[in-house]
Amino acid sequence: MLDARYQTFLVLSQTLSYTQTAHRLYITQPAVTQQIKSLEAELDVQLVSYQRPHLTVTSAGTELAAFVQRVQVEADKLVTGLRTPQGRQSLTFSTTLSLSEFLAPRLIQTIQAATALRQINCQVTNTRTALTAIDQGTSDFALIEGNFDKQRYDYRVVRQEPFVGVVASTSDLVGQTMVSWRDLIDQPLLIRELGSGSRDILISLAQAANVDLADFKQVITVNNPAAIRQLLLRNVGVSFVYRSVVADELADGRLHELPLAAGTVIHDLALVYAKDSFFASDYQRWAQKL
Structure with missing residues (x-):
């Protein structure tokens, strides 16, 4: 356990x-100042910069705060486990919207078969919020589709999934032997909301082809993959999704996968958890079963 100065710094x-x-923290302001100065002196590192009325955390301070947060979360989990003789009783994980449709149900089945947990809580959200939940300890781990800091978190890749361009079978683009990003800009683009991993991936792919969202005829932001699927079926526009999200519609011919000139992009789907987590062996075992 870390001493009180670290907790004070984390709150600051x-x-x-x-x-x-x-x-x-129910202490005096001079006590806060004294603790921070004592910690900086002991570590021989500047953690904060204070120029009235603004206080900023240095890069070293940001790194330390993340570490303290991680240690605190893991310590709380460990103590809770020690106080429960019959073992861990509950688990909470986050999943992105896209993965909630085809991967999260399999994960819940895996956990159910491998444990005697009384409560399994699944939070459906976007990539950014899922990672924040891990940092804050409100989620034990997350199923992530988007990009994340691989130095900050531990993770296991559970699947490699094609990320494909999709239109309705009645779209004018159907029948073309090759489609470029420039061919798509005359179409309305259906895209996920800010914070979504799918959105970040789509934008990265477009930028690699020197195409920006502003180049599209129309951009329609929808925060739910099921709604995007319904809009695609109505020939409202074009979108990029994981193939598994629209597997049924592709199989029965209602939707069409575009033959992109840039080729099919394969993206890693990962189970992400706090670095050096006490429960890492459990997460790794479940990821392997997926």
């Missing part, structure tokens, strides 16, 4: 206020 990094930190 979140509030960016000596006054609010003192109020939250």
Whole structure:
């Protein structure tokens, strides 16, 4: 366990206020200042910069705060486990919307078969929020489709999934032997919301072809893959999704996968968890079964 100065610094990094930190920890403001200065002196590192009225956390301070947060979350989980003789009783994980449709159900079945947990909680959200939940300890791990800092988290790739361009079978693009990104800009683009891993991947692919969202005739933002699927079926536009999300519609011919000139992109889907997690062996075992 870390001493109280680290906890004080963690709160200060979140509030960016000596006054609010003192109020939250029920100590005096001079005590907060003294603890931070003592910690900086011991570590011989500047953690914060204070120029009235603004306080900023240095890069070293940001790294330390993330570490303290991680240690605190893992310590709380360990203590909870020690207090429960019969073992771990509950688990909470996050999953992105796209993966909630075809991968999360398999994961729940895997956990159910391998454990005697009384509660399994699944939170459906976007990539950014899922990672924040891991940092804050409100989620044990997450099924992630988007990009993330691989130095900050531990992870296991559970699947490699094609990320494909899709239109209705009645679209004018059907029948073309090859489709470029420039061919798509006259079509309305159906895209996920900010924070979505699918959106980030789509934008990266477009930029690699020197195409920007502003180049499209129309951009329609929808925060639900099921709704995007319904819009595609109505020939509203073009979208990029994981093939498994529209597997049934592709199989029965209602939707059509575009033959992109750039080729099919294969993207890693990962089970992501806090670095050096006490429960890493469980997460790795479940990821392997997936």
